[in-house]
Amino acid sequence: MNLWQKLVTIAIAAATNFGLRYLPFGFFKGNRVTPFIKGLGNFLPPAIMSMLVVYCFRNVNWLGASHGLPEIIAGLVTAGLHLWRGQIFLSLLGGTACYILLINFIF
Structure with a gap:
């Protein structure tokens, strides 16, 4: 060009x-007020979060040695941190750190 x-x-x-x-x-x-946009605002956040959870667990080897325990524990830590503090960054950071520690030092 x-x-x-x-x-x-x-x-x-x-x-x-x-x-x-x-x-x-x-x-x-x-x-x-646009009812369609208001409806999307109510529907999309839970739908997107559900898709992200399915995406995160899609390649878990449930029959492997760890049976998906690191992923489940990290997911529960992420959900617990978010329910406890309500801060997205803390939830993401805590869940990621938990997963990394679990796969490197425990499983």
Whole structure:
């Protein structure tokens, strides 16, 4: 690609990125209540969290030597920390640290 084609490509990518980020604000401006968006706001967070849990446990070898215990314990630590403190970063950090310690030193 020559310089002109590179500049045009960057301009198109920038305009598309800006347009996609502006679109929701332009479409839903004002204080009007949109039932569809409100319904998505109630439905999507639990659905996304459920998908993430399934994704995390998808490759666990339940018949292996540890029978998935490190993953289960780390998942319970993550859920417990989140229920106890309600801080996402603490939950993620604590669950990850627990898993790393379990697989390196216990299992």
